[in-house]
Amino acid sequence: xxxxxxxxxxxxxxxxxxxxxxxxxxxxxxxxxxxxxxxxxxxxxxxxxxxxxxxxxxxxxxxxxxxxxxxxxxxxxxxxxxxxxxxxxxxxxxxxxxxxxxxxxxxxxxxxxxxxxxxxxxxxxxxxxxxxxxxxxxxxxxxxxxxxxxxxxxxxxxxxxxxxxxxxxxxxxxxxxxxxxxxxxxxxxxxxxxxxxxxxxxxxxxxxxxxxxxxxxxxxxxxxxxxxxxxxxxxxxxxxxxxxxxxxxxxxxxxxxxxxxxxx
Numbered sequence: 001x002x003x004x005x006x007x008x009x010x011x012x013x014x015x016x017x018x019x020x021x022x023x024x025x026x027x028x029x030x031x032x033x034x035x036x037x038x039x040x041x042x043x044x045x046x047x048x049x050x051x052x053x054x055x056x057x058x059x060x061x062x063x064x065x066x067x068x069x070x071x072x073x074x075x076x077x078x079x080x081x082x083x084x085x086x087x088x089x090x091x092x093x094x095x096x097x098x099x100x101x102x103x104x105x106x107x108x109x110x111x112x113x114x115x116x117x118x119x120x121x122x123x124x125x126x127x128x129x130x131x132x133x134x135x136x137x138x139x140x141x142x143x144x145x146x147x148x149x150x151x152x153x154x155x156x157x158x159x160x161x162x163x164x165x166x167x168x169x170x171x172x173x174x175x176x177x178x179x180x181x182x183x184x185x186x187x188x189x190x191x192x193x194x195x196x197x198x199x200x201x202x203x204x205x206x207x208x209x210x211x212x213x214x215x216x217x218x219x220x221x222x223x224x225x226x227x228x229x230x231x232x233x234x235x236x237x238x239x240x241x242x243x244x245x246x247x248x249x250x251x252x253x254x255x256x257x258x259x260x261x262x263x264x
Contacts, residue, residue: 095124096124097124097125097129115129161252162252163207163251163252163253163254164244164246164251164252164253164254165253165254166246167244167245167246167251167253168244168245168246168247168248169244169245170244170253170255171208171241171242171243171244171253171255172241172242173239173241173242174212174239174240174241174242175239179239180237180239180257183236183237183238183239184230184233184234184237184257184259187232187233187234187236187237188229188230188233188259188261189229189232189233190261190263192225192229193225193226193229193261193263196263197263197264198262198263199260199261199262199263200221200223200226200260200261200263201221201222201258201259201260202219202220202221202222202223202226202227202230202258202259202260203219203220203221203256203257203258203259204217204218204219204220204230204231204234204256204257204258204259205217205218205219205220205254205255205256205257206218206234206254206255206257207252207253207254207255208241208243208244208252208253208254208255209243209252210243210250210251210252211240211243212240212241212242212243213240213241214234214241214255217231217234217235218231219231219259226261230259233259234257241255
């Protein structure tokens with residue numbers, strides 16, 4: 001069923017709103033104007049940044065002009081030589097002179113002006129007399145004798161070759177002390193001691209030289225024959241020693257080697 005109350009109210013509102021005009025036409029015109037106003041508003045917002053960028057003046061930075069180097073060679077003018085300044089020649093000092101000419105004996109001969117002996121000694125002979133110039137004294141040249149310092153030759157340093165007992169590094173046989181002991185036993189001739197009994201001892205002392213050889217071999221024991229044979233045995237050994245060191249330098253040093261043998 002139709003609601004007359006509602007229909008009557010709507011009709012009254014439309015009559016008030018569209019009074020004296022077409023109702024459908026008035027609604028269309030309002031909507032069209034609203035659409036144009038909205039489009040214009042959004043277009044203005046969108047085009048504002050473009051207009052600002054277009055109106056702004058951008059500074060244009062021009063590149064620096066290229067540097068052009070002139071490589072044209074400079075001509076060398078050789079026609080005119082530079083002026084050479086020559087030193088002025090030294091001016092000779094004026095000296096006193098006297099007339100040394102001998103007058104020719106004639107009727108109207110004129111005698112030269114007489115001068116004293118001192119003036120003559122301080123003047124040079126010439127054709128006229130001029131004694132007004134100051135006397136130039138030349139100082140005598142004194143030769144200074146050259147003193148030569150005698151060169152004293154440097155004396156060679158005295159080398160101390162005295163054998164020493166205490167060293168930093170002891171002398172050693174090349175091959176080891178056991179090799180040296182084996183050669184002593186091998187060289188020792190025990191046939192002369194076949195009739196001997198008991199233990200025989202001696203101590204052989206010798207000097208190890210800087211070149212690795214040994215010298216001054218001497219055995220010190222109670223049996224002279226045993227001492228002599230011990231010295232012979234050591235002299236027959238072939239091989240060299242490494243010399244001892246003291247303060248970093250090779251020195252001659254004493255070396256003691258005990259020898260003992262048991263005879264039955």
